[in-house]
Amino acid sequence: MEDKILESIAYILPATVTGLVAYYMFTGFLNQKSKDKQLDLLALKKKEALPIKLQAYERMLLFCDRINPTKMVVRVAPITDNTNDYLQLLIANIEQELEHNFVQQLYVTETSWRTIIATKTTIIKNLQIIANESNSAKDLRENILIEYGKKTSISETATAVIKNEVAKLI
Numbered sequence: 710m711e712d713k714i715l716e717s718i719a720y721i722l723p724a725t726v727t728g729l730v731a732y733y734m735f736t737g738f739l740n741q742k743s744k745d746k747q748l749d750l751l752a753l754k755k756k757e758a759l760p761i762k763l764q765a766y767e768r769m770l771l772f773c774d775r776i777n778p779t780k781m782v783v784r785v786a787p788i789t790d791n792t793n794d795y796l797q798l799l800i801a802n803i804e805q806e807l808e809h810n811f812v813q814q815l816y817v818t819e820t821s822w823r824t825i826i827a828t829k830t831t832i833i834k835n836l837q838i839i840a841n842e843s844n845s846a847k848d849l850r851e852n853i854l855i856e857y858g859k860k861t862s863i864s865e866t867a868t869a870v871i872k873n874e875v876a877k878l879i
Contacts, residue, residue: 765816766875772810776803776832777864779857787846795846800833821874828867
């Protein structure tokens with residue numbers, strides 16, 4: 710009887726060890742396949758999202774260019790000679806541009822979006838300061854061109870930040 714038990718153990722032990730080894734190898738194989746599939750899906754998702762993200766960055770570059778005060782005063786002519794009316798027209802133009810591009814924040818980084826909002830806010834504040842020193846809409850236009858002709862516009866700084874973000878994507 711002891712011989713039969715030893716003989717049974719002699720058959721069961723290698724079979725059990727072989728079964729456990731096969732189980733662990735198969736489990737590892739399935740886990741690796743699952744990870745590979747997830748990586749492939751992630752790569753495909755990134756590949757499909759890249760054109761959308763690039764388009765969003767393009768729109769944000771265009772936004773920064775359109776709210777650049779020196780370019781905006783050339784594009785947006787005053788309706789009256791009143792300084793405050795022209796200032797409000799310029800601010801409305803900036804706000805309209807932002808509203809048109811607001812959804813792009815889904816596709817750009819938080820840093821880029823904060824930079825864009827800070828740029829918009831700074832430009833509006835600077836326009837208000839320049840408007841306080843101006844006597845007419847014509848005078849405001851000239852003062853804006855003079856002020857922003859002296860230094861690099863904040864919109865150009867935002868453009869550099871956006872270009873840097875795009876370089877990281879590509």
